Amino acid sequence: MHDLGDIQRRETALCARLPTLTVTDRIVGLHTAKRMGHLLDEQGRRIGVQPISPW
Secondary structure, eight states, rough: SSSHHHHHHHHHHHHHHHHOOOOOOOOOOOOTTTTTTEOOOOOOOOOEEEEOOOO
16 A cells, blocks of 8 residues: 555445454554665655665
């Protein structure tokens, strides 16, 4: 998903399809280790790499 609004839209669509579904919690991960060091364009596509040192 590309923004927080996508999460709400997905939850709304799921609740419409599954009326007994109850969303009790939500966790949003802003960055993942897999993407760290990758340079992205405005659409989220990889356009380069910036090496990082995690330590």
